[in-house]
Amino acid sequence: MTPPFARLAAPLRFYAVVPSADWVGRMVDAGASTIQLRNKQLIGSALHHEIERSIAYARDSRSHLFINDYWVEAVECGAYGVHLGQEDLASADLVAIKKAGLRLGVSTHSIDELAHALSVQPSYVASGAIFPTTTKTMPTEPQGLVKLREYVRQAGDTPTVAIGGITLENAPEVLATGVSSLAVVRAITEASDPAAVVAAFEALWTESA
Template sequence: MKEFELYVITGENFHPGRAMEDVMEEAMQGGADIIQLRDKKSSKLEVLEKARKLRQLTYDYGVTFIVNDHIDVALTVDADGIHLGQDDLPLADARQIVGPDKLIGISTHAIEEAKAAEAGGADYIGAGPVFPTNTKEDVVDPVATSYVQAVKAEVNIPFVAIGGIKLHNVDEVLEAGAERICVVSEIVGAEDVKGTTEMFKKRLAAAKGEA
């Protein structure tokens, strides 16, 4: 998969009155490397329409596009991949459906889940939630930066730290060994989406010694 640092997930409840595609375009302008469409409430038709808009934008910006849960939508719009939770379709079954070339990401909350995802052929994993987060209704308890350290030490596929990551705590996550972070509300709910995205990119660069 293409190298990435900053993964941004949609969260329309954080920007009422602003079109989802406009907000996500600003995130891409600010340097988001991966965009994920996550919509657990809209109808399939509405999710498909949103996916079509984001697929076009991600083509325009050369950004990787992931669809959460909806494998049929991902295939319909030719998304780059899908992201699944622990209670979704098993990884092996999902791979059979999407084929060898689509990316599959798996959410993990414990080192056993991370290792199982790696062994099962996941392309990347989400590690979290690192901090308390309200972006999902069914969120599990925070795993803290100690889980980031464990994944860094024991898992060889790319991982993205996720969950409650803000500008005020992102350095803790990077110091724990994360090289890739996922942000939702702090970016999509920002007054200046592009500027906030750029600030996260600067923190990532500084952690790598590039700034």
Template sequence: MRGMTRRDWTDKLRVYLVTDDRPDHEEVVAIVEQALAGGVTCVQLRRKQEDGGPMLKLAVRLRELASAHGALFIVNDRLDIALLSDADGVHVGQTDLPASLVKSRFPELVVGVSARSVDEAVRAEQDGADYLGVGSVYPTATKGDAVLTGLDVLAACRRAVRIPIVGIGGITVDRAPEVMAAGANGVAVVSAIMSAPDPKAAAAALAQRTSL
């Protein structure tokens, strides 16, 4: 994993920022830069509606920012963009690229997999996933098709697998401690930082609440 030990990059899952689909790249870069300064430890580029060329340019810029702050840089779904931008890893969903194939062909990449049940979590671990994104823990407007899993599923996944778990979906600063208490190694957020009036302060608050 780019010269890092498992413990090194597991620690970097604690405050995990997922970008949104706002069209202004400069705005995305500015928010991510502020968030990294506030304490974000992992950035995932998620752009479901963007062509490859513009997305690659944005990925390179975000990867440089993440590297400068010692944070992980992950690309959602797009293995090509992850490889071309020299990302640390790629995150795939249940209907995206098979984690087993990605991990077997590119063992140096950190591979994350979305899971909504214990069965999906166990299968992902067996397929070679390095970490799980479990949720939606709470109701969220960010992803319209998100399945509500709650804290109970996250806790059950924690008991069933050994790999790190990141809780995702509707997580706020106030909710972060209970997600960590349920067994998560970190919290992934979109609007809690991307839509915050002060992204740096929001990131700092999440960093503080996930360290309790």
């Protein structure tokens, strides 16, 4: 059996998914435990520079940054971790990612996809969409909390992230499933006071401690 990917240096807790390095900087300043740079527009040197800037913002902070999809650039720039979709697992050089010491997160949308993700022994797995979301077109119907509980049990000791339609209002019931982390996009990027939203989400773990 191949060795697992690097373990997380700290619990994922609140997980902000944002579109730019500037947003990464805002999330670092707000104290988000985990941040993902998900940028679908930039390519080439502009993308490389955006990833470098994002990593620089997160360096020496309490925030841990994952780069969505672009594993080559993540390795080259010395990122903390990379997040891949199911379709990326076949094409990405998982050995190179592992040798570079990056953490790996993998998206899943079903029991079968979760089993496939767990087979590569990632640092964490993400499940969604839990609730309806307009952020992107999903390959499956919303999973709901009953399935999320099943996924958490199936993942065992591997940390789990819930994503898709999560808000401050429904966050407590999502956390009650035993999931390790809550990831959001619009709850941050469309907020009038993103820093306050980060603080409110992060407090959910403080309150349950």
